[in-house]
Amino acid sequence: MPCVQPARPEKVRGVKEESFIREGKGKLEITIEGEETxxxxxxxxLKSVEEVAEMLGVEARDGKIEAVVDGVKVRMERGKLELEFESGERMRIEKA
Structure with missing residues:
Protein backbone atom coordinates (compact mmCIF):
# COMPACT_ATOMS: atom_id res chain seq x y z
CA MET A 1 0.00 0.00 0.00
CA PRO A 2 1.50 3.35 -0.98
CA CYS A 3 2.40 5.90 1.61
CA VAL A 4 0.06 8.87 1.94
CA GLN A 5 2.03 12.01 1.28
CA PRO A 6 1.00 15.32 2.83
CA ALA A 7 0.33 18.23 0.51
CA ARG A 8 3.38 20.35 -0.26
CA PRO A 9 2.31 24.01 -0.08
CA GLU A 10 5.66 25.21 -1.41
CA LYS A 11 4.72 23.64 -4.76
CA VAL A 12 1.46 25.58 -5.02
CA ARG A 13 2.50 29.11 -4.08
CA GLY A 14 2.25 30.34 -7.70
CA VAL A 15 -0.82 28.29 -8.60
CA LYS A 16 -3.90 30.25 -9.63
CA GLU A 17 -7.35 29.06 -10.59
CA GLU A 18 -6.39 29.40 -14.25
CA SER A 19 -3.69 26.78 -13.69
CA PHE A 20 -6.37 24.07 -13.63
CA ILE A 21 -7.70 24.99 -17.07
CA ARG A 22 -6.34 23.90 -20.42
CA GLU A 23 -7.01 26.18 -23.38
CA GLY A 24 -8.77 24.67 -26.34
CA LYS A 25 -12.00 22.92 -27.13
CA GLY A 26 -14.93 22.60 -24.80
CA LYS A 27 -16.72 24.89 -22.41
CA LEU A 28 -16.43 25.26 -18.67
CA GLU A 29 -18.95 26.78 -16.32
CA ILE A 30 -17.37 28.64 -13.41
CA THR A 31 -19.45 29.42 -10.32
CA ILE A 32 -18.13 31.52 -7.46
CA GLU A 33 -20.23 31.49 -4.29
CA GLY A 34 -19.60 34.07 -1.60
CA GLU A 35 -21.65 37.05 -0.54
CA GLU A 36 -22.94 36.97 -4.11
CA THR A 37 -23.04 34.16 -6.64
CA LEU A 46 -10.10 21.00 -17.01
CA LYS A 47 -6.75 19.33 -16.69
CA SER A 48 -6.90 15.66 -15.74
CA VAL A 49 -7.21 14.57 -12.12
CA GLU A 50 -3.71 13.11 -12.29
CA GLU A 51 -2.21 16.36 -13.65
CA VAL A 52 -3.88 18.42 -10.92
CA ALA A 53 -2.80 15.95 -8.21
CA GLU A 54 0.81 16.21 -9.38
CA MET A 55 0.57 20.00 -9.58
CA LEU A 56 -0.74 20.19 -5.99
CA GLY A 57 1.61 17.55 -4.65
CA VAL A 58 -1.19 15.26 -3.44
CA GLU A 59 -2.28 11.74 -4.34
CA ALA A 60 -5.32 10.96 -6.47
CA ARG A 61 -7.33 7.94 -5.36
CA ASP A 62 -9.90 6.21 -7.53
CA GLY A 63 -9.79 9.13 -9.97
CA LYS A 64 -10.62 11.69 -7.27
CA ILE A 65 -8.81 14.25 -5.18
CA GLU A 66 -9.89 15.27 -1.68
CA ALA A 67 -7.25 17.34 0.06
CA VAL A 68 -6.51 20.54 1.93
CA VAL A 69 -3.66 22.47 0.35
CA ASP A 70 -2.44 25.70 1.91
CA GLY A 71 -5.79 26.21 3.67
CA VAL A 72 -7.90 25.52 0.56
CA LYS A 73 -10.14 22.44 0.43
CA VAL A 74 -9.79 20.83 -2.97
CA ARG A 75 -12.23 18.25 -4.30
CA MET A 76 -11.94 17.00 -7.84
CA GLU A 77 -13.27 14.27 -10.01
CA ARG A 78 -13.33 13.99 -13.77
CA GLY A 79 -14.98 17.07 -15.26
CA LYS A 80 -15.55 18.85 -11.92
CA LEU A 81 -13.32 20.83 -9.54
CA GLU A 82 -14.37 22.49 -6.29
CA LEU A 83 -12.22 24.84 -4.23
CA GLU A 84 -13.35 26.06 -0.80
CA PHE A 85 -11.32 28.91 0.65
CA GLU A 86 -10.77 29.80 4.32
CA SER A 87 -12.99 32.87 3.83
CA GLY A 88 -15.92 30.55 3.12
CA GLU A 89 -16.05 31.37 -0.58
CA ARG A 90 -16.37 28.45 -2.96
CA MET A 91 -15.40 28.09 -6.59
CA ARG A 92 -16.75 25.33 -8.78
CA ILE A 93 -15.44 24.65 -12.26
CA GLU A 94 -17.28 22.02 -14.28
CA LYS A 95 -17.85 20.89 -17.80
CA ALA A 96 -20.73 22.77 -19.43
Missing amino acids: LKTTIRGS
Whole structure:
Protein backbone atom coordinates (compact mmCIF):
# COMPACT_ATOMS: atom_id res chain seq x y z
CA MET A 1 0.00 0.00 0.00
CA PRO A 2 1.50 3.35 -0.98
CA CYS A 3 2.40 5.90 1.61
CA VAL A 4 0.06 8.87 1.94
CA GLN A 5 2.03 12.01 1.28
CA PRO A 6 1.00 15.32 2.83
CA ALA A 7 0.33 18.23 0.51
CA ARG A 8 3.38 20.35 -0.26
CA PRO A 9 2.31 24.01 -0.08
CA GLU A 10 5.66 25.21 -1.41
CA LYS A 11 4.72 23.64 -4.76
CA VAL A 12 1.46 25.58 -5.02
CA ARG A 13 2.50 29.11 -4.08
CA GLY A 14 2.25 30.34 -7.70
CA VAL A 15 -0.82 28.29 -8.60
CA LYS A 16 -3.90 30.25 -9.63
CA GLU A 17 -7.35 29.06 -10.59
CA GLU A 18 -6.39 29.40 -14.25
CA SER A 19 -3.69 26.78 -13.69
CA PHE A 20 -6.37 24.07 -13.63
CA ILE A 21 -7.70 24.99 -17.07
CA ARG A 22 -6.34 23.90 -20.42
CA GLU A 23 -7.01 26.18 -23.38
CA GLY A 24 -8.77 24.67 -26.34
CA LYS A 25 -12.00 22.92 -27.13
CA GLY A 26 -14.93 22.60 -24.80
CA LYS A 27 -16.72 24.89 -22.41
CA LEU A 28 -16.43 25.26 -18.67
CA GLU A 29 -18.95 26.78 -16.32
CA ILE A 30 -17.37 28.64 -13.41
CA THR A 31 -19.45 29.42 -10.32
CA ILE A 32 -18.13 31.52 -7.46
CA GLU A 33 -20.23 31.49 -4.29
CA GLY A 34 -19.60 34.07 -1.60
CA GLU A 35 -21.65 37.05 -0.54
CA GLU A 36 -22.94 36.97 -4.11
CA THR A 37 -23.04 34.16 -6.64
CA LEU A 38 -21.27 34.78 -9.92
CA LYS A 39 -21.48 32.47 -12.93
CA THR A 40 -19.62 32.57 -16.21
CA THR A 41 -18.77 30.25 -19.07
CA ILE A 42 -15.35 30.09 -20.71
CA ARG A 43 -13.69 28.06 -23.45
CA GLY A 44 -11.33 25.35 -22.37
CA SER A 45 -11.23 22.11 -20.44
CA LEU A 46 -10.10 21.00 -17.01
CA LYS A 47 -6.75 19.33 -16.69
CA SER A 48 -6.90 15.66 -15.74
CA VAL A 49 -7.21 14.57 -12.12
CA GLU A 50 -3.71 13.11 -12.29
CA GLU A 51 -2.21 16.36 -13.65
CA VAL A 52 -3.88 18.42 -10.92
CA ALA A 53 -2.80 15.95 -8.21
CA GLU A 54 0.81 16.21 -9.38
CA MET A 55 0.57 20.00 -9.58
CA LEU A 56 -0.74 20.19 -5.99
CA GLY A 57 1.61 17.55 -4.65
CA VAL A 58 -1.19 15.26 -3.44
CA GLU A 59 -2.28 11.74 -4.34
CA ALA A 60 -5.32 10.96 -6.47
CA ARG A 61 -7.33 7.94 -5.36
CA ASP A 62 -9.90 6.21 -7.53
CA GLY A 63 -9.79 9.13 -9.97
CA LYS A 64 -10.62 11.69 -7.27
CA ILE A 65 -8.81 14.25 -5.18
CA GLU A 66 -9.89 15.27 -1.68
CA ALA A 67 -7.25 17.34 0.06
CA VAL A 68 -6.51 20.54 1.93
CA VAL A 69 -3.66 22.47 0.35
CA ASP A 70 -2.44 25.70 1.91
CA GLY A 71 -5.79 26.21 3.67
CA VAL A 72 -7.90 25.52 0.56
CA LYS A 73 -10.14 22.44 0.43
CA VAL A 74 -9.79 20.83 -2.97
CA ARG A 75 -12.23 18.25 -4.30
CA MET A 76 -11.94 17.00 -7.84
CA GLU A 77 -13.27 14.27 -10.01
CA ARG A 78 -13.33 13.99 -13.77
CA GLY A 79 -14.98 17.07 -15.26
CA LYS A 80 -15.55 18.85 -11.92
CA LEU A 81 -13.32 20.83 -9.54
CA GLU A 82 -14.37 22.49 -6.29
CA LEU A 83 -12.22 24.84 -4.23
CA GLU A 84 -13.35 26.06 -0.80
CA PHE A 85 -11.32 28.91 0.65
CA GLU A 86 -10.77 29.80 4.32
CA SER A 87 -12.99 32.87 3.83
CA GLY A 88 -15.92 30.55 3.12
CA GLU A 89 -16.05 31.37 -0.58
CA ARG A 90 -16.37 28.45 -2.96
CA MET A 91 -15.40 28.09 -6.59
CA ARG A 92 -16.75 25.33 -8.78
CA ILE A 93 -15.44 24.65 -12.26
CA GLU A 94 -17.28 22.02 -14.28
CA LYS A 95 -17.85 20.89 -17.80
CA ALA A 96 -20.73 22.77 -19.43
